[in-house]
Amino acid sequence: MGTAIYVLTFGLLVVGIYAVVAKKNIIKIIVGLLIVDYAINMLLVLMGYRNGGGAPILVPGESQAQMTSSVDPLPQAMVLTSIVIGLGLTALMVAMAVRLYEKYGTFDMSRIRRLRG
Amino acid sequence: MNQGGMTLIVKQTARLVSGFITVFGIHIALTGHLTPGGGFAGGVILAAAAVLIVLSFGGAYCSRLLTGPACHIADSAGAMMFLLVAILGYLVGGFFVSFLPQGNLFHLVSGGTMPLSNLAILVKVGAGLAGGFLALSAFRLASGAKEGD
């Protein structure tokens, strides 16, 4: 079951890379980059999972020793910032797509490349 | 979508709800060392409240308080405050060393400089993302006015 989880996560990454490489529409390329972002965040979080572990937060009433059997907090901290950075990158990509549409009148990459501004 | 915003029902709902969303975002950021959340989660919730206001009321209404330059100033102020917390650590030991007392566990004022850092990141992320969204909708308004939308 663990092998299936990792292979499916990389399958999601492959779907995203396929969309970036083989598609001609700018919005499809942005969608592909978003899918790659989700796949990488998911892989990092899933690699930090411990069997039977809970969230790494102390509840008033628990002792300190119960924290040692929780899931790994280090990948979660890094992925937390990575999610917000992904939002900033989405805003930047959407801004570039809007500028390109303003200048060329189309979202199609092959037509934009042929025009050469 | 034009300068006027949306219908009356949407505007009334946004008026009632946006205050709650803002307070919720600030709460999640300030108690980040006790419950799940922290500065980044609070910042994006604050940006979502700003997005709600800009979408419901239109750009013309927001040009009083929620402007581009205000978001720029708040963004930079948040980043400066985070750097200030880092440099003030030199008073105690080195870079980023926590200089406030630790306090008791599960109290709001505990955890050293963590509430201050959470507040700085809340202001930075919230204002930055709100400013980015404002820039996009202002761009659309300018191009829409040119096309005669």
Added chain:
Amino acid sequence: MTIELFVVAFIVFMLIAALIAVEARDLLSSVIAVGAAGFGLSVIDLLVGAPDLALTQVVVEVISLVLLIRVVLTRNDTSATEPQDALRTGVALLAGGIILVIVFFAVGGLSQQGGVPPFGQPVLSNTPQAAVPPGVSADYLARSADQTGAANAVTAVLLDFRAYDTLGEATIIFVSILGTYAVLRRLGRRGREARA
């Protein structure tokens, strides 16, 4: 075991949503399918024990959806009907197949000889095997409540043990928003001059 089954079910849901997003003709449908994939990821975060991530992912997903739908809806070009380049499709699928075969062998076959540890045993914590030294995460978990005074270990790692990395992340967000301003600025000035 049931958590693994749920995680696999939601990853399959995300795969179907991603395939619909990539192959749909209508741009609005593909954007909404990406939104569904993001919500699936947020549920997976909750199942694996990361509530901060689930919270942040839901809100980030909503804001991304708003941005993308605004771009798609207000332009006239809302369908992608151009035929695809066969060479690029072939290259992408070949690379994807090679990646999947490598991952299958690294996780399934080689994990006994020191490859990727199986699902459920994190890399940087104490493992039952004696040959692996305890990593940094076990150290952070043991020290976080005493040394930092915070109940949330993720915030303690983010703002106390690894605060320098958080400064770097804040810089990246700052630069990306600055890039958005810079890309969008020129038409504003030209628009004002055209109207004036």
